[in-house]
Amino acid sequence: MNISSLLQYLISGLTTGSTYGLAALGFTIIFNSTGIINFAQGEFVMLGGMFSVFFMKWFGLPIAWAVLLAALATMIAGALIERLAIRPVKGASPINLVIVTIGVSIFIRGLAMLVWGKDTYALPAFSGDKPIAVLGAAMMPQSLWVLGVSLAMLAALKAFFSHTIQGKAMLACSFDRKAASLMGIGVERMVLLSFMISALIGAVGGAILAPITLTSFDVGVLLGLKGFAACILGGLGNPFGAALGGLVLGVLESLGAGYLSSAYKDAFAFILLLALLFVRPQGLFGRKSVKRV
Amino acid sequence: MLTLKNVDVHYGRIQAAKRVSLHVDPGEIVALIGGNGAGKTTLLCTISGLIRPSTGSVTFAGADITRHSPERIVAQGLSHVPEGRLVFAPLSVADNLLLGSYSRHKFGQGQAIEADISAIYDMFPVLGERRNQPAGTLSGGEQQMLSIGRALMAKPRLLLLDEPSMGLAPNITRDIFRHVVSLRESLGLTVLLVEQNARSALKIADRGYVLETGRVILQGQAAELLANRDVQRAYLGRDLDA
Numbered sequence: 001m002n003i004s005s006l007l008q009y010l011i012s013g014l015t016t017g018s019t020y021g022l023a024a025l026g027f028t029i030i031f032n033s034t035g036i037i038n039f040a041q042g043e044f045v046m047l048g049g050m051f052s053v054f055f056m057k058w059f060g061l062p063i064a065w066a067v068l069l070a071a072l073a074t075m076i077a078g079a080l081i082e083r084l085a086i087r088p089v090k091g092a093s094p095i096n097l098v099i100v101t102i103g104v105s106i107f108i109r110g111l112a113m114l115v116w117g118k119d120t121y122a123l124p125a126f127s128g129d130k131p132i133a134v135l136g137a138a139m140m141p142q143s144l145w146v147l148g149v150s151l152a153m154l155a156a157l158k159a160f161f162s163h164t165i166q167g168k169a170m171l172a173c174s175f176d177r178k179a180a181s182l183m184g185i186g187v188e189r190m191v192l193l194s195f196m197i198s199a200l201i202g203a204v205g206g207a208i209l210a211p212i213t214l215t216s217f218d219v220g221v222l223l224g225l226k227g228f229a230a231c232i233l234g235g236l237g238n239p240f241g242a243a244l245g246g247l248v249l250g251v252l253e254s255l256g257a258g259y260l261s262s263a264y265k266d267a268f269a270f271i272l273l274l275a276l277l278f279v280r281p282q283g284l285f286g287r288k289s290v291k292r293v
Numbered sequence: 294m295l296t297l298k299n300v301d302v303h304y305g306r307i308q309a310a311k312r313v314s315l316h317v318d319p320g321e322i323v324a325l326i327g328g329n330g331a332g333k334t335t336l337l338c339t340i341s342g343l344i345r346p347s348t349g350s351v352t353f354a355g356a357d358i359t360r361h362s363p364e365r366i367v368a369q370g371l372s373h374v375p376e377g378r379l380v381f382a383p384l385s386v387a388d389n390l391l392l393g394s395y396s397r398h399k400f401g402q403g404q405a406i407e408a409d410i411s412a413i414y415d416m417f418p419v420l421g422e423r424r425n426q427p428a429g430t431l432s433g434g435e436q437q438m439l440s441i442g443r444a445l446m447a448k449p450r451l452l453l454l455d456e457p458s459m460g461l462a463p464n465i466t467r468d469i470f471r472h473v474v475s476l477r478e479s480l481g482l483t484v485l486l487v488e489q490n491a492r493s494a495l496k497i498a499d500r501g502y503v504l505e506t507g508r509v510i511l512q513g514q515a516a517e518l519l520a521n522r523d524v525q526r527a528y529l530g531r532d533l534d535a
């Protein structure tokens with residue numbers, strides 16, 4: 001085993017893992033505020049990448065603006081989903097709500113295919129394609145962008161939850177909805193906010209990854225599933241566990257593809273997930289049980 | 294200050310409150326007593342907007358609040374300390390208190406809110422000592438104080454208290470009740486107190502209502518209710534004494 005190829009796998013694992021982590025964060029935030037798994041999370045990731053590509057194309061925007069606008073547009077999509085699909089069936093059982101989110105994801109994917117076709121698109125790398133040599137491994141500048149932006153998002157989220165009253169109010173809703181409404185916290189508004197934040201996080205993850213893995217109308221399926229696996233891995237309900245779960249998943253997947261077989265790359269995530277669920281049902285960093293009221 | 298008129302509440306087909314009318318005047322402590330499942334919690338939740346009554350009206354400070362959301366009601370000066378305390382267990386004591394002020398959070402209110410949090414620490418020194426501890430690690434009595442303190446952070450004029458003595462030792466209960474009385478003196482607070490612990494509640498109350506299977510079956514001055522034979526037999530048994 002040589003160091004530079006190991007390093008190479010680590011770098012690529014951490015890069016894709018960051019996107020899984022961001023998707024997982026999105027799952028966690030919506031789960032905490034509503035108790036449901038939003039299977040449209042992967043579509044947020046897809047929209048982030050696709051919107052960026054097309055905002056550049058349609059409006060001739062520089063990439064930074066295209067990505068920013070894509071994140072905003074996806075946030076609006078998240079808000080619309082909550083208002084049009086989730087809120088009207090308020091009070092339905094979690095399983096029904098989950099099915100609604102699956103329907104939403106199929107709808108978004110279909111719409112994306114109609115508008116953008118089935119082609120694969122590439123977003124240009126943010127700062128060129130000239131690899132940086134690190135101990136014999138080659139690192140794309142885009143990997144640095146992915147890692148840096150993911151860390152920044154994580155830090156921003158951490159600050160939001162621990163230093164702002166809105167963030168704390170959102171946590172309060174997840175701990176006890178009834179008490180939260182008695183404090184004057186609008187629980188519905190917090191659910192809306194959680195969809196918007198999740199959409200934003202997913203979209204940014206999709207946009208920063210698009211220059212590396214390319215994007216098309218259906219990338220959300222697999223990215224969503226991987227994000228879901230990551231968030232179970234990290235312990236459902238624990239945002240930072242989820243992000244870490246994404247990194248672990250990305251790295252293991254990349255090592256597996258490198259040293260075992262790349263044909264089964266996508267299966268590793270799920271094999272790993274199943275194995276973990278047997279050993280530690282609460283996830284790597286999870287609380288013993290996730291109790292919801 | 295608070296008036297309920299002919300309030301009916303249904304859970305699906307079960308009727309939990311039947312034609313309930315009651316009123317609380319400014320500055321009063323009113324006790325609402327009754328056994329398990331009498332509908333006490335249901336009534337408090339109806340007042341604070343968590344449950345919508347099927348008929349009847351709730352008026353607070355001259356305004357009809359029957360169909361208002363809980364957010365609106367708390368902003369109008371009516372706070373509800375729920376049954377079972379419901380503190381935000383993983384959050385710190387300080388954050389729980391801060392969230393209590395959510396309804397009056399506006400830009401520039403920061404200092405006033407900080408000052409109010411210190412006032413709560415003065416009132417309940419043990420909360421001050423534990424300000425950075427997760428609320429879930431507090432004892433039952435401390436959680437009750439926190440739940441009350443959190444409700445006070447909204448600057449209410451009327452406080453609804455749902456079984457503050459539940460699960461507490463008699464000396465802790467006495468301490469909590471003493472605080473309730475002093476709240477009226479220091480803050481001019483009006484209190485509607487729900488209790489199964491009827492004797493302790495009636496001792497600090499001005500008036501009382503007795504609820505049985507969703508109906509008000511008796512009402513009057515607290516002293517009269519304490520002396521009432523039926524009340525004594527049904528609710529003032531020695532085992533309830535604290």
Ligand SMILES: Nc1ncnc2c1ncn2[C@@H]1O[C@H](COP(=O)(O)OP(=O)(O)OP(=O)(O)O)[C@@H](O)[C@H]1O
Nearest residue numbers: 304307309327328329330331332333334335336489
């Ligand atoms: N969410 C609910 N769904 C259906 N029935 C309910 C619900 N909550 C309460 N009830 C019923 O309504 C009636 C009144 O309940 P409530 O909780 O108001 O009583 P309580 O006087 O507060 O009792 P306790 O002293 O035990 O707290 C009971 O018969 C109860 O079973």
Ligand SMILES: [Mg+2]
Nearest residue numbers: 333334335376
């Ligand atoms: Mg009750």
